[in-house]
Amino acid sequence: DTGVSQDPRHKITKRGQNVTFRCDPISEHNRLYWYRQTLGQGPEFLTYFQNEAQLEKSRLLSDRFSAERPKGSFSTLEIQRTEQGDSAMYLCASSLSEVAYEQYFGPGTRLTVT
């Protein structure tokens, strides 16, 4: 399977704990995006990488959120001191620069903060 993969698929954590999610993009894609989706809404942009450089962050990405993409391959999204409002589906997508808008999504990580 050469699609975008994410791990874990589900995460339940207690408020105040830290969580980390991983995304492996399509291998030849140099762009990687993180989105968040809440119930009844479409995905909302969080941040994006071109190779290993994080080039843009949404205002939705508070200081408790940090993302990395070492060596321009997989990416991690960490949420520190989780809050109940962080409960959502976290989606990763990847694309090629030449058709950056044509983004391919992974299955997502569903986070539940209790």
Place this chain on the structure above:
Amino acid sequence: DQQVKQNSPSLSVQEGRISILNCDYTNSMFDYFLWYKKYPAEGPTFLISISSIKDKNEDGRFTVFLNKSAKHLSLHIVPSQPGDSAVYFCAASDISSGSARQLTFGSGTQLTVLP
């Protein structure tokens, strides 16, 4: 403010008939539009896209129409099949967003194709 709107949360269609899903947008800087399909517990799957310089793009049973003056696009599925039952998201990319080209999504329409 919602820049991409899908005003119909749900749509039911008989198998074999045409499904028409609608989307309106407000941002004149959108230059690419995409439709994604999403099954439960899966990520959105890219279906079809259209550039703002075109008014129609067709791929098999799926056709997307763009009316720039009305800031409206629609996805036609014909003939509809039960496997098409899913949530459909309209998305747009903003040429003024710089290098990111992040997508702005609508809230989705649940399509149910009845056998």
